[in-house]
């Protein structure tokens with residue numbers, strides 16, 4: 001980024017107040033990736049931004065880039081996800097996702113595709129949908145963009161369509177190719193549901209979810225995905 005004025009679109013992932021009364025935000029910006037942005041004196045009242053510096057706030061951030069720092073000048077809030085921030089369980093879930101992004105996205109590297117996945121998941125989290133399933137969608141979509149998500153439809157060994165799936169480490173096998181007895185076995189109906197959960201566009205998912213009873217154990221599957229993330233990106 002060159003020195004000068006910018007209007008950046010992004011979301012607050014993390015907020016930190018310094019002992020000097022500054023606010024430091026770690027934002028995910030479209031086209032510019034994650035980075036720190038400083039609002040000098042903002043916590044002491046020299047320049048107030050109200051609630052606009054809270055995590056999960058999406059908006060246009062007017063900034064000045066000096067040779068060393070990015071300074072915040074103004075925020076135009078576009079989406080505050082109030083339904084999430086006013087619900088402790090939803091907020092906790094969303095902050096787990098924001099923390100994963102903080103941890104795994106490379107600073108200053110644009111990642112608009114993951115930003116879109118995050119936005120989609122937060123919009124779904126605002127509604128009355130199973131949170132573990134939304135987390136599955138969030139993690140799977142993100143990891144698929146990065147080539148880390150296990151292929152669920154075709155066997156990693158023979159390439160045939162899997163019916164009952166045997167999930168072993170970061171790959172999924174069919175009945176014939178399964179390698180050992182420690183795999184996670186996913187029955188056909190669950191597998192189908194898990195594919196729908198990540199593949200359907202948001203509006204279709206909202207309609208679909210009203211007609212089905214979720215069976216898949218997303219808590220377990222999400223743990224598997226997070227393990228893959230950790231092992232791949234550590």
Ligand SMILES: [Zn+2]
Pocket residue numbers: 155156157158159160173174175176177178
């Ligand atoms: Zn196979």
